[in-house]
């Protein structure tokens with residue numbers, strides 16, 4: 037049992053810690069959420085109403101209001117940011133991170149021990165006052181590290197929010213488009229049904245062969261199958277959205293608008309996209325902060341040679357499919373055998389590794405932005421091509437076939453077949469429109485958060 | 496309207512400065528006279544050459560000529576033209592001197608004829624003088640009797656019109672394309688004796704057929720037999736002029752067939768005799784009375800009769816599809832098909848849908864928008880409503896007060912009292928019908944499982 041009395045060493049420690057505590061953190065008013073909300077809002081181009089507690093009356097009533105009318109894309113994002121429990125978990129992690137940070141900035145309480153041992157007719161009373169010297173000595177380092185980890189946690193939370201917003205948007209486009217496709221499948225089925233019925237009546241009147249009637253009937257059966265598939269697709273796409281919105285129970289009975297938003301009049305221009313991405317992308321910011329942290333650790337190592345803080349910068353494991361684990365270890369050693377030369381070399385190498393990792397992220401970010409822009413621009417051109425050329429042409433063809441039908445130059449079946457072709461073209465146009473909006477979201481995500489590919493090197 | 500245009504002016508391919516062409520050279524070529532419309536132009540009596548009784552080309556005209564040292568000179572220009580098939584439909588064709596068919600050439604037996612043929616088509620051509628006796632080198636068969644007339648070139652044909660009769664002219668160069676594009680014309684060699692075979696009215700026209708997709712302007716030249724527009728002189732009813740005659744006139748109608756199928760030409764109200772064929776005049780002893788004569792592919796027929804029955808008499812090809820304009824050959828029969836419920840269903844997908852054909856083919860005066868440059872399948876109104884015909888159909892109008900030489904349309908015939916079919920408004924007794932017609936004579940061994948529904952019209956409307 038260690039017993040320590042107030043000694044010169046103790047006084048030294050108290051004096052040192054007092055000096056260090058001057059710059060020490062306390063709990064913030066918002067737990068970092070305001071910063072996360074600000075970073076998110078800058079990147080999703082709409083307010084990010086992040087709350088740590090989604091169960092308050094105000095939040096629930098806002099969600100109810102948003103669900104009471106047809107839910108647009110912005111409203112869907114807002115609901116997801118308020119209601120998605122995965123995001124809530126991240127925000128809770130942020131609170132843990134802040135607590136760690138605050139904790140790291142505080143001196144551990146001195147310990148007081150009192151022992152009374154009685155035996156063999158003797159009673160021994162042992163009193164001790166303990167003070168964690170190691171904690172005192174490593175406090176500045178730990179505080180700095182936890183401060184950076186808290187900043188990292190904010191960036192990670194912002195990343196999570198932006199990604200949730202993007203995923204929600206994409207799911208919304210998918211759900212609206214799939215519902216439209218299901219409506220079109222209903223109409224195609226109606227057209228095929230009319231043709232099959234007419235064919236059956238022509239057969240009944242003796243005007244048509246079994247072959248011709250069977251052909252129309254077969255087409256109808258195909259249309260039925262397609263209708264079932266389209267309906268399932270609509271349900272699947274909607275459920276994906278429901279999951280991101282964090283909804284269950286009666287709240288899932290919300291309605292969506294009938295159609296996707298129109299294409300913008302002009303596509304965005306690619307100017308400065310790469311440069312903007314480098315200053316905005318959260319993954320770039322995270323990598324840069326990593327490098328800075330490692331640089332500080334390097335400086336610390338060079339100064340003390342005895343405090344091991346490398347891990348702070350790079351001990352963060354990311355395993356595919358698992359949450360990123362961050363951590364650090366600080367240990368104080370007695371310099372009896374090792375004077376720290378190898379440790380300094382290691383710190384330098386770690387710093388260089390962090391620098392290269394940042395460069396790697398930057399190269400990938402630039403490439404991803406270019407790729408996302410190419411996808412965006414192509415999707416825009418295709419969607420516009422459908423809107424301006426293909427659909428009007430199909431409409432014109434259908435009109436011309438109707439003129440031919442009027443002149444008894446074409447049959448009802450040709451008319452119905454053409455109407456189906458027209459519906460198919462409109463359906464493809466909607467898919468192209470959906471793909472455009474998804475590409476638009478991907479481009480924004482590539483500009484602001486992280487790419488569609490994993491931009492971090494697996495470790 | 497006939498317009499005379501200087502051949503060298505405005506002729507793109509041969510446009511040369513006037514200085515480059517000697518006056519003698521220019522003077523050696525007769526004017527190319529051009530027609531700019533598809534009306535029937537009654538030719539004047541000839542002012543030069545031997546006298547004859549001109550024919551009237553239905554919706555066409557006769558080519559003026561010039562006498563040059565006793566030779567009758569014509570100038571045909573083969574060129575792309577726009578022919579009006581009927582008001583509302585114009586067609587890109589190849590023809591002669593502004594129209595298709597080209598102008599009728601009229602000469603007299605024994606005439607020495609010189610025909611300048613200028614080619615303004617994009618490919619070579621030639622002219623074959625169908626049915627004529629002539630020197631072999633004038634027969635106009637590309638490759639066999641002459642080289643083709645290259646674009647921009649002019650060839651001269653010269654021969655004596657030896658045999659009087661009814662003839663045609665058409666290319667014998669890439670003829671499948673060129674005839675599908677309307678390259679053809681009529682030729683009449685009148686007898687030297689003006690009184691011989693003289694009639695009061697002598698009408699001529701060619702039968703030609705085209706495949707023109709609804710909404711398009713140019714024939715499909717590769718169609719073999721499935722043509723959709725059947726014409727008298729590249730006109731379709733109601734764009735075909737009527738044949739006005741005076742009651743008691745001796746009338747001759749000469750018909751040439753340049754389609755790829757035969758046409759039974761049928762005249763109402765009169766019997767006629769076939770007085771001429773490709774080979775000339777038929778022997779009077781060989782003639783027999785007819786009301787329909789079949790004009791085979793590449794054949795000519797001249798029919799004659801005395802128009803003594805006043806009225807408006809149909810004259811048409813008896814193949815019913817040939818008295819139709821463009822129609823859908825693949826439209827299924829809808830007669831007797833119950834459309835209840837279906838029309839509404841289709842209307843939801845095709846908003847302007849309207850049921851047609853379930854009571855037959857008659858469109859009952861429906862006027863619905865159809866493709867551009869397309870004539871309704873059954874069209875043309877008479878005094879009692881729709882005639883429900885198109886294509887090879889026209890009307891012989893016999894009037895007691897039609898003036899000699901007057902070819903203007905006298906309007907609709909006014910039927911004297913008691914000479915017009917009328918509606919019976921008395922009681923109708925149900926006719927006796929056999930319940931088992933043909934049963935024992937024609938036993939059906941394998942009846943399909945189809946309930947045949949014969950809808951017998953009653954007097955109470957359809958539904």
Ligand SMILES: [Cu+2]
Nearest residue numbers: 758812814817
């Ligand atoms: Cu016919």
